[in-house]
Amino acid sequence: xxxxxxxxxxxxxxxxxxxxxxxxxxxxxxxxxxxxxxxxxxxxxxxxxxxxxxxxxxxxxxxxxxxxxxxxxxxxxxxxxxxxxxxxxxxxxxxxxxxxxxxxxxxxxxxxxxxxxxxxxxxxxxxxxxxxxxxxxxxxxxxxxxxxxxxxxxxxxxxxxxxxxxxxxxxxxxxxxxxxxxxxxxxxxxxxxxxxxxxxxxxxxxxxxxxxxxxxxxxxxxxxxxxxxxxxxxxxxxxxxxxxxxxxxxxxxxxxxxxxxxxxxxxxxxxxxxxxxxx
Amino acid sequence: xxxxxxxxxxxxxxxxxxxxxxxxxxxxxxxxxxxxxxxxxxxxxxxxxxxxxxxxxxxxxxxxxxxxxxxxxxxxxxxxxxxxxxxxxxxxxxxxxxxxxxxxxxxxxxxxxxxxxxxxxxxxxxxxxxxxxxxxxxxxxxxxxxxxxxxxxxxxxxxxxxxxxxxxxxxxxxxxxxxxxxxxxxxxxxxxxxxxxxxxxxxxxxxxxxxxxxxxxxxxxxxxxxxxxxxxxxxxxxxxxxxxxxxxxxxxxxxxxxxxxxxxxxxxxxxxxxxxxxxxxxxxxxxxxxxxxxxxx
Numbered sequence: 001x002x003x004x005x006x007x008x009x010x011x012x013x014x015x016x017x018x019x020x021x022x023x024x025x026x027x028x029x030x031x032x033x034x035x036x037x038x039x040x041x042x043x044x045x046x047x048x049x050x051x052x053x054x055x056x057x058x059x060x061x062x063x064x065x066x067x068x069x070x071x072x073x074x075x076x077x078x079x080x081x082x083x084x085x086x087x088x089x090x091x092x093x094x095x096x097x098x099x100x101x102x103x104x105x106x107x108x109x110x111x112x113x114x115x116x117x118x119x120x121x122x123x124x125x126x127x128x129x130x131x132x133x134x135x136x137x138x139x140x141x142x143x144x145x146x147x148x149x150x151x152x153x154x155x156x157x158x159x160x161x162x163x164x165x166x167x168x169x170x171x172x173x174x175x176x177x178x179x180x181x182x183x184x185x186x187x188x189x190x191x192x193x194x195x196x197x198x199x200x201x202x203x204x205x206x207x208x209x210x211x212x213x214x215x216x217x218x219x220x221x222x223x224x225x226x227x228x229x230x231x232x233x234x235x236x237x238x239x240x241x242x243x244x245x246x247x248x249x250x251x252x253x254x255x256x257x258x259x260x261x262x263x264x265x266x267x268x269x270x271x272x273x274x275x276x277x278x279x
Numbered sequence: 280x281x282x283x284x285x286x287x288x289x290x291x292x293x294x295x296x297x298x299x300x301x302x303x304x305x306x307x308x309x310x311x312x313x314x315x316x317x318x319x320x321x322x323x324x325x326x327x328x329x330x331x332x333x334x335x336x337x338x339x340x341x342x343x344x345x346x347x348x349x350x351x352x353x354x355x356x357x358x359x360x361x362x363x364x365x366x367x368x369x370x371x372x373x374x375x376x377x378x379x380x381x382x383x384x385x386x387x388x389x390x391x392x393x394x395x396x397x398x399x400x401x402x403x404x405x406x407x408x409x410x411x412x413x414x415x416x417x418x419x420x421x422x423x424x425x426x427x428x429x430x431x432x433x434x435x436x437x438x439x440x441x442x443x444x445x446x447x448x449x450x451x452x453x454x455x456x457x458x459x460x461x462x463x464x465x466x467x468x469x470x471x472x473x474x475x476x477x478x479x480x481x482x483x484x485x486x487x488x489x490x491x492x493x494x495x496x497x498x499x500x501x502x503x504x505x506x507x508x509x510x511x512x513x514x515x516x517x518x519x520x521x522x523x524x525x526x527x528x529x530x531x532x533x534x535x536x537x538x539x540x541x542x543x544x545x546x547x548x549x550x551x552x553x554x555x556x557x558x559x560x561x562x563x564x565x566x567x568x569x570x571x572x573x574x575x576x
Contacts, residue, residue, distance in 0.1 A: 097385055098364065166460050167322030220544075243513075
């Protein structure tokens with residue numbers, strides 16, 4: 001089973017709760033940090049990193065001996081990654097989406113593909129958790145290929161927990177696709193509620209069952225719970241704001257150390273999720 | 280007539296989400312009054328929740344295309360599915376025909392170009408909408424990306440360009456850009472060509488780690504960068520460390536903002552943090568704004 005943690009708005013507690021769930025689970029967990037632009041779960045899981053694997057994506061190169069300058073490759077590229085300079089194709093790898101269209105289109109078979117780096121997957125173990133995180137190279141614009149590579153590490157595992165990137169566009173969708181259940185982490189405040197609604201819409205489009213964790217649940221903003229009630233969204237867990245939690249977070253301490261009993265509540269939430277996910 | 284002065288652009292980013300980008304952008308907007316606002320966190324646009332916009336213009340954001348297989352023409356050969364590198368094409372087991380999952384379609388057109396039956400249409404895709412609004416703080420350009428939509432980087436660029444047009448029209452001195460979290464496509468789109476970056480961070484291991492990646496990104500694009508530390512008193516040690524590391528990367532620290540529930544309360548009231556006058560955070564944000572203004576205008 002794969003449980004993904006997402007939020008829409010950043011900083012609501014995706015990492016806090018994905019880690020808390022992983023630490024509290026009775027079963028072995030494969031933890032995938034798919035927030036590859038800014039992966040932070042390692043600060044809390046503290047795995048012993050034993051492997052670093054460079055991840056690459058295919059991009060085109062042109063054999064100038066074979067190229068006749070017909071311009072077909074530039075014509076089929078929808079991302080403007082190939083421009084004809086007279087009879088010579090110029091390739092911009094940073095714009096390439098690795099779709100392979102140009103090499104299929106070339107009548108002379110002059111376009112082949114080479115692999116270029118997009119980021120690194122680090123792996124390690126801590127207790128019952130097998131840990132993987134993707135780290136996108138600085139200046140790289142496209143995170144989905146790396147997110148997909150991280151997700152492959154969960155193949156075959158019985159319980160996978162995914163820490164997804166914020167937002168509701170392609171990186172978040174890539175991280176969530178194929179998950180059995182999504183936990184949307186929110187806090188009772190206008191910004192987070194606005195973004196929660198968009199995240200709910202996205203998860204519904206993806207057809208994934210989901211529930212909500214309300215972090216800092218004691219904020220004077222009842223609209224978040226009202227929204228969940230109206231939309232019949234299960235609230236899996238509510239955790240109040242505590243300065244000690246913020247301080248603990250700052251130095252890499254999991255929230256389950258701050259709230260005694262939270263670990264048991266999470267175990268209950270996991271069994272609820274297991275029931276909801278198989279329905 | 281003199282040449283029109285071009286408005287300066289400053290983008291507020293953070294790396295890590297939830298450090299206070301939007302609260303600070305809204306506060307600066309309230310303090311400056313004559314800046315143009317651009318909400319470039321297009322996935323999770325929230326500035327409108329405190330700026331009280333009255334929409335003047337609403338436009339669809341059309342970007343890229345999306346493959347649609349016509350079941351009447353599809354012969355079920357499966358070439359599209361073999362060629363698609365984005366796992367966007369699936370087979371309908373009951374009919375043997377293929378179909379495209381819109382959320383997975385990259386818009387590359389490979390299936391369209393290579394379908395032997397010519398069964399695949401490639402209509403333009405609506406990815407959201409963008410608006411120009413009057414707000415209590417001045418003109419704002421903002422948008423709403425559809426749930427699960429692609430091309431947020433292009434929408435960011437569009438919002439910024441429209442903000443530049445608005446600033447020209449109004450002869451505004453400054454464009455305040457509320458940026459997205461992360462360091463990827465929409466972040467790069469929101470900072471390329473800006474004059475300054477303000478990175479808002481928090482003294483946590485995550486905040487520090489993510490800030491360093493933002494400072495490296497700023498260095499990569501050679502854009503001057505300022506730093507302010509929100510909730511600094513949660514961990515004074517990491518605050519000091521961030522200040523040291525920032526200096527090493529030539530990022531100037533503009534100030535420290537204390538942990539203050541008033542920032543959330545302001546949001547709940549639908550106003551910017553500096554409009555709660557007795558807040559200790561508001562005092563510091565105001566001081567940071569004054570410093571920043573001196574340096575960039």
